[in-house]
Amino acid sequence: AQSVTQLGSHVSVSEGALVLLRCNYSSSVPPYLFWYVQYPNQGLQLLLKYTTGATLVKGINGFEAEFKKSETSFHLTKPSAHMSDAAEYFCAVSGRGGSEKLVFGKGTKLTVNP
Amino acid sequence: NAGVTQTPKFRILKIGQSMTLQCTQDMNHNYMYWYRQDPGMGLKLIYYSVGAGITDKGEVPNGYNVSRSTTEDFPLRLELAAPSQTSVYFCASRSGLAGGPHGTDTQYFGPGTRLTVL
Numbered sequence: 001a002q003s004v005t006q007l008g009s010h011v012s013v014s015e016g017a018l019v020l021l022r023c024n025y026s027s028s029v030p031p032y033l034f035w036y037v038q039y040p041n042q043g044l045q046l047l048l049k050y051t052t053g054a055t056l057v058k059g060i061n062g063f064e065a066e067f068k069k070s071e072t073s074f075h076l077t078k079p080s081a082h083m084s085d086a087a088e089y090f091c092a093v094s095g096r097g098g099s100e101k102l103v104f105g106k107g108t109k110l111t112v113n114p
Numbered sequence: 115n116a117g118v119t120q121t122p123k124f125r126i127l128k129i130g131q132s133m134t135l136q137c138t139q140d141m142n143h144n145y146m147y148w149y150r151q152d153p154g155m156g157l158k159l160i161y162y163s164v165g166a167g168i169t170d171k172g173e174v175p176n177g178y179n180v181s182r183s184t185t186e187d188f189p190l191r192l193e194l195a196a197p198s199q200t201s202v203y204f205c206a207s208r209s210g211l212a213g214g215p216h217g218t219d220t221q222y223f224g225p226g227t228r229l230t231v232l
Contacts, residue, residue: 009154036223043118043204043223044157090156101147101172102221106156 002027002093006105014113019063019078021108023091026072033074034092034102035065044090050074061085086112116140118224120205126230127195135190135227137205144210146188147221148172148180150201157204163188164210195231203227 007022025031032051036044048059055067061084065076074091091105121136139146144165149157149172159172163182177199179191188207192199205224 041226043225044206044221045223046220049220101159101162104156104158106154 002031002103004091004093004103004105006089006091006108008108009106010109010111012111012113013081015083016080019076019081019085019110021076021089021091021110023065023074023076023105024072025074025091025093027093030069031093033065033067034094035059035063035074035076036090036092036104038088038090038107040087047076047089081110081112083112083114086110118205118207118222120203120224120227122227123225124228126232127192128232129195129197131195132191132193133195133229135192135203135205135229137188137190137224138186139188139205139207139222140186141207141209141222142185143207143222144185145208146182147206148178148188148190149204149206150174150199151204151226152201160190160203192229197231199229200231201229203229 003026005024034049035047038044048057050057050067058064063078088107088109090107092102118139147162148160158174161180163169204226206221208219208221
């Protein structure tokens, strides 16, 4: 069975500082990995995804994530936080075995301080 | 394209009442999903559908029912509302185009329905 662990339910950074949101996964087959963002009172929006190929994936709004198979990780980073990045971020995994279902982590709420 | 739309946005139910949460997508997507989101718990899959006439249970299906008579619509039915069903409900869809690897295409989410059962 697949699972996702997001380390830290709340992360607080200063504007302009590095953003690092951690995600580790468990999967019996090489996974597809996703990061979604949820702004207050809205649905989820895809930030980026890893399916095949290059392990460093660039997404929208300056975010990127690196798939590290040896560490079973897919951490999300952004070099310089902006106030508009304040939101909740979800890591998700789906399998390559024909499963159509995403399994989500519990989410990390990012606060950006001025 | 409106994308994925959900109605209502908010609803308060009394214990034992029933209601249907509506979900419509105008992207001609094959796959549709219902999730519930509880604080600090992420999203849990309730039901999903891989096409009109085909539905299957997700992780937390008890207390809910679905149908998929058309490609566009995927309503979620609560028959006997309970306080444990107080949550935010999200509908999502993805194309699921044949010929590509399963699960790589993006899921698009609706804005959610906030349901309170008292």
